[in-house]
Amino acid sequence: MLNYIWLALMVIAIIVGAINGRIEEVTKAAVENASTAVDISLGLIGIMALWLGVMKIAEKGGIIQILSRAIRPIARFLFPRIPKDYPAIGAMLMNIIANWLGLGNAATPLGLKAMEELQTLNKSKDTATNAMVVFLALNTASITIIPMTVIAVRAKLGSANPFEIISTAVFASTCATIAAVTAAKLMQKLRVIRRSDPDLTDRGRKKGEEDA
């Protein structure tokens, strides 16, 4: 699907850009955003090193395993194929809590640590597993209890109560999360999706029927 969306964005951009007489801006945006992407990636190095270092201590000290055990019932429902108390569960929990608290800086490295753990269970290294898609659904919808950036802007523009959007944003993002996870769980049962399931290509159909 990303193949189609990516192509569509570029084709639409160039055609509409040409019609609107904005083709120069389109070219400029392509070049500028390419270097912005590199800046963003390289900007992650320091913060990534910090959290991956802290996570390694947590892993060796058994803290992540304790967290994994703590949410066993939820984990079994969301990620049925991940072995019990696997460190990926603890890393995902920390990522989700960091997201809730609006700690974007910490949430991304913790999430990437979780992806690394999930990847160790993946039999096909270039294809997403069902567990990864559910985890991504949790992250793309992402509940934030304090959306600090937008609150800061509201305060700066003289809002009488910059925080009053917290409750509505939490409600909307909770619904978004439920919808995204439900969609991920339902779609993984479709035949088209199951055909590309890395867990099914090796173990054959029988195991797949069981999980579905």
Place this chain on the structure above:
Amino acid sequence: MLDSLSTAAAIDTITQVAQTATGGSESLFVIIMKGFSNYAIPFLLLVIPILGFAKKVKVYEAFVDGAKEGFHVAVRIIPYLVAILVAIGMFRASGAMDFFVKLLSPLTNLVGMPAETLPVALMRPLSGSGTLGLVTELMNQFGPDSFIGRLASTMFGSTETTFYVLAVYFGSVGIRRTRHAVAAGLVGDITGLLVAVLICRVVFL
């Protein structure tokens, strides 16, 4: 998803929370939440090394061992992020967004969404900074405490920048075939944005 009964109950709770929150910017809820934000990171940076040390982990060595991965992870993301950000940047620069706003505007009345906030909704899954820019503009124009200002702020907090998250998370482990992840993410975005309109109409109108 939520049946109508629990939706009504949830709206009640939300309205109550909203009223407590509007009871003054220094309400207990706000103070607690701010405290969490400020102390969460120092707390983790204190507790994890101490617990590790108690479990006889060589904390410095373990930290350095984990941290050396930071560079590789960051570099691995580059091609994925370039692909996504270039396509989105071109799309935004072409003015194609205006075309989609015109195309979808008949639908906004149907769900009770003010036409001014439609660009915010369309931008949300594509670009976080782009959305923040639009939200700021709207609040400048209509005021942060207008219905449009409150709705736009809620929309910003209702979901994440789906395409950015996909590129970074999958990119970090070299996943190219994302399967149904985009579709699930977009279902979440659409739900979050529509619920934002609904809940803001209930709470703020």
